[in-house]
Amino acid sequence: MRRAAHWAGLVFVVGVLLIMGGAYTRRGVPEWVLVVPLALTCAGVLVRYRAPLVSLGLGVVGISLDLVVGPSLPTVLVFTDNAYAAALYGPARFSRWLLGGASVLAVLAGAVAGFLARDWKVLPIFAVQAALVLVTPVTTAMVLRQQRDQATAERARAEQVARLAELDRQAAIAAERRRMARELHDMIANHFSAIAIQSTATLSRRDLDERTVRRVMQSVRENSVQGMAEMRSMIGLLRQEGDDTADAMRPRLADSESLAQRAHEAGLATTMRVEGEVRELPAPVDLAGYRILQEALTNALKHGQEAATVVIEYAPERVSVAVDNPVNGRRARLDGAGAGLIGMRERAALVGGSFEAGPVDGGGWRVKAVLPTGGGEG
Numbered sequence: 001m002r003r004a005a006h007w008a009g010l011v012f013v014v015g016v017l018l019i020m021g022g023a024y025t026r027r028g029v030p031e032w033v034l035v036v037p038l039a040l041t042c043a044g045v046l047v048r049y050r051a052p053l054v055s056l057g058l059g060v061v062g063i064s065l066d067l068v069v070g071p072s073l074p075t076v077l078v079f080t081d082n083a084y085a086a087a088l089y090g091p092a093r094f095s096r097w098l099l100g101g102a103s104v105l106a107v108l109a110g111a112v113a114g115f116l117a118r119d120w121k122v123l124p125i126f127a128v129q130a131a132l133v134l135v136t137p138v139t140t141a142m143v144l145r146q147q148r149d150q151a152t153a154e155r156a157r158a159e160q161v162a163r164l165a166e167l168d169r170q171a172a173i174a175a176e177r178r179r180m181a182r183e184l185h186d187m188i189a190n191h192f193s194a195i196a197i198q199s200t201a202t203l204s205r206r207d208l209d210e211r212t213v214r215r216v217m218q219s220v221r222e223n224s225v226q227g228m229a230e231m232r233s234m235i236g237l238l239r240q241e242g243d244d245t246a247d248a249m250r251p252r253l254a255d256s257e258s259l260a261q262r263a264h265e266a267g268l269a270t271t272m273r274v275e276g277e278v279r280e281l282p283a284p285v286d287l288a289g290y291r292i293l294q295e296a297l298t299n300a301l302k303h304g305q306e307a308a309t310v311v312i313e314y315a316p317e318r319v320s321v322a323v324d325n326p327v328n329g330r331r332a333r334l335d336g337a338g339a340g341l342i343g344m345r346e347r348a349a350l351v352g353g354s355f356e357a358g359p360v361d362g363g364g365w366r367v368k369a370v371l372p373t374g375g376g377e378g
Contacts, residue, residue, distance in 0.1 A: 008046040011081075012039065015074030024072035034075070037066035041078035048085035053094070056086035080137040087141035095142055102134035109134075182291070182343045195223050219265045226262070253289040253312065253319065254278055260310060263297045268325075269307045270297065276314030285371045288347040289321050292355070295340045296323035296367040303327050303365070318353075322368040324360070344369065 015038045019031055040062030044055035059082025066075040083102070087095040110127025114120045202208065202216050260270040281289070293310065300308040300323060308325035341357055344367070348355035353371035360366045 004046055004049055008042045011045055011074075011078055012042040015042065015072075015078065018074045019072055023074065024070045027069065029069045033069050034066070034072045037062040037069070038072065038075045038078065040065070041075055041082060044082040044085070045078060048081070049089060052086045052089040055082050056090070056098075059083065076133055080133055083134065084137035084141045087138040088145050092145070095138065095145065099135070099138045099142060102138050103131070106130040106134050178346075182346060192223070192227055195220050195227075223262065223266070251290040251294075252286050253281060253293070253321070254286075256290060256293050256310070256312065259290075259294050259297055263301060263308065266301055268297065268301045270310060271308070272310040272312070274312045274314070278314060281319060281373055282351075284351050285319065285353075285373055288351050288353070289319060289369065289371055292344045292347055292367075292369045293321050293323065295344050296321070299340050299367070300325040300365075317374070318370055318372050320368065320370045322366065324364055324366045326363060327359075327365045 016035060019034050019038065024031075024034055041059050044058035044062070046055075047058075048055045059079045062075060062082075063071075063079040066072055066079075083098070087098050090098075106127055109130035110123040110125070112126075114123035114126065199216075199220060202213060208216075257272065260272045263270045280286075289312075293312075297308065297310070308323060311320075311322045311324075313320045313322075344357070345355045348369045348371060351371055353369055355369045357367045358365070
């Protein structure tokens with residue numbers, strides 16, 4: 001409002017100077033009379049932002065009065081700003097209506113001027129002059145308004161894209177956190193569960209001889225070292241960029257004999273059988289099969305009765321991993337119990353496979369995952 005007041009005052013002063021300089025059509029009226037319509041149009045400049053339609057109304061009154069007593073150049077020029085402000089800051093529908101009305105008035109002004117002059121050659125001259133005063137400011141305002149609305153729409157679209165990108169980033173971070181949680185759980189649960197079970201059994205038995213205790217402690221130490229080594233390997237992978245190193249260091253289902261060996265050393269008699277031709281598997285399927293087998297053996301170690309049977313079957317378009325073991329009916333007292341089944345089911349689902357776990361006839365427990373391999377190509 002302050003800026004508009006400054007402009008209105010400046011325009012009024014300049015307009016008065018133009019009138020004093022003779023920039024008007026002389027019709028025998030005093031110069032001060034021409035200041036009245038100028039003041040009305042300048043009042044329209046004062047409210048051009050807050051009330052653009054009022055600005056146009058003051059301009060129409062001022063220019064109408066000026067046409068009677070003048071016209072004067074400053075009043076006509078200020079009226080163009082009144083029309084411009086109404087088209088730019090007023091309602092969009094009104095600006096379109098204003099353009100049509102201004103065009104009609106320009107043609108009518110030319111026709112009236114030609115009729116009064118009794119010379120139709122004057123019609124285009126006055127029509128063009130009227131169009132410069134009426135149509136040009138409205139057209140300019142509409143073009144600027146369209147660009148402003150388009151910029152606003154583009155800004156809103158950019159903000160929406162930014163919000164969607166932020167949601168995608170948060171979803172990616174959440175997915176990566178879940179993946180890392182699965183990896184950490186599957187990586188250390190096997191080793192640390194064996195450590196916890198063996199140490200608990202050793203502390204609960206007071207009749208063990210020194211040789212047996214030493215053998216158990218050696219197994220505990222081996223599981224601890226292997227768990228720390230796998231942890232360091234994962235930390236190293238997280239620090240490096242690219243997939244080549246990760247692919248080279250990832251565990252493979254073909255190396256599952258080491259899992260059976262560690263389970264055997266931890267006190268779980270494990271029998272492994274491989275059916276079909278062992279082949280290279282896609283990296284996600286290979287890792288999922290290895291981790292599912294690792295977690296299944298960990299659960300068997302927690303809940304089983306010192307025996308487990310592992311069957312790995314390589315079919316043309318799939319690979320299946322099954323672990324059967326009798327259960328002792330007790331619940332594990334180790335932290336994280338129950339997270340293993342969720343993790344195995346998630347791993348199978350991520351590669352498009354199926355997973356089932358539950359009791360079987362005879363009092364045992366079976367874990368089975370069937371993972372598609374896409375025709376068997378690695």
